[in-house]
Amino acid sequence: MRKAFVAILLTVAGAFAQTAARPAPPLEIVMPDGTKINTSRYAGKVCVVEFLFTTCPHCQQTASQLSQLYRELGPKGFQPIGAAFNEGAMMLVPQFVRDFGVNYPIGVVGRDAVLSYLQVPVTARLMVPQVVVIDKKGKIRHQSSIEGNEHLHDPARMRAIVQELLNEPAGGAAAAGNKKAKSKK
Numbered sequence: 001m002r003k004a005f006v007a008i009l010l011t012v013a014g015a016f017a018q019t020a021a022r023p024a025p026p027l028e029i030v031m032p033d034g035t036k037i038n039t040s041r042y043a044g045k046v047c048v049v050e051f052l053f054t055t056c057p058h059c060q061q062t063a064s065q066l067s068q069l070y071r072e073l074g075p076k077g078f079q080p081i082g083a084a085f086n087e088g089a090m091m092l093v094p095q096f097v098r099d100f101g102v103n104y105p106i107g108v109v110g111r112d113a114v115l116s117y118l119q120v121p122v123t124a125r126l127m128v129p130q131v132v133v134i135d136k137k138g139k140i141r142h143q144s145s146i147e148g149n150e151h152l153h154d155p156a157r158m159r160a161i162v163q164e165l166l167n168e169p170a171g172g173a174a175a176a177g178n179k180k181a182k183s184k185k
Contacts, residue, residue: 029107046165051130053086054096059129082106
C-alpha cells in the first residue's frame with residue numbers, strides 16, 4: 001500500500017514538474033562520430049529537444065517537421081536537437097538522419113539521462129517522442145506529458161509556440177540594460 005502511494009505521489013509530482021517553467025539543465029549528447037555537444041551551447045536560442053527512438057514512426061514524423069521548421073525559423077534563432085535513446089541508437093542515427101532529411105544535430109543519450117532531464121520517475125513508461133521546448137532565457141516552457149502530449153506534435157501548434165518564444169525578448173543583463181536605456185528616453 002505504501003509503495004503504491006509513493007508511486008502515485010511521484011507520478012503526480014512528475015506531471016506537475018512538466019507544467020511548471022523551470023531552468024533547462026545541460027544535456028550532453030554523443031554524436032555518431034563520437035563528438036559531444038551540450039544543449040547549453042544553444043543558450044539564447046529557442047530550442048526544441050526531441051527525445052526519440054529512431055525506429056518510432058511518430059519520432060520520424062516529428063523529426064521531419066522540426067527539420068522543416070528549422071529551415072524556416074533557424075535564421076531567426078530556432079534550434080532543434082535530437083536525442084535518441086533506443087537500443088542500438090548510435091548505429092541507427094546516421095540512417096535516421098539520411099532517411100528523414102534531418103538537418104539538425106541528432107545524437108544519443110542514455111535512458112537515465114532522459115528520465116532525469118524530464119524529471120520523471122524511473123518507473124515511468126514514456127511515450128515517444130518526448131518533446132521539450134526551451135525559451136531564449138534557458139527555461140523549459142513546454143514539455144510532453146509522459147503519456148505524450150499531442151499539442152507538441154502538431155506542426156501548427158509547434159510553429160505557434162516557437163514563433164511566440166522567438167518574439168519574446170532574450171532577457172539577461174543586456175536586455176535589462178536596454179530596457180533601462182529605453183525608459184530614460
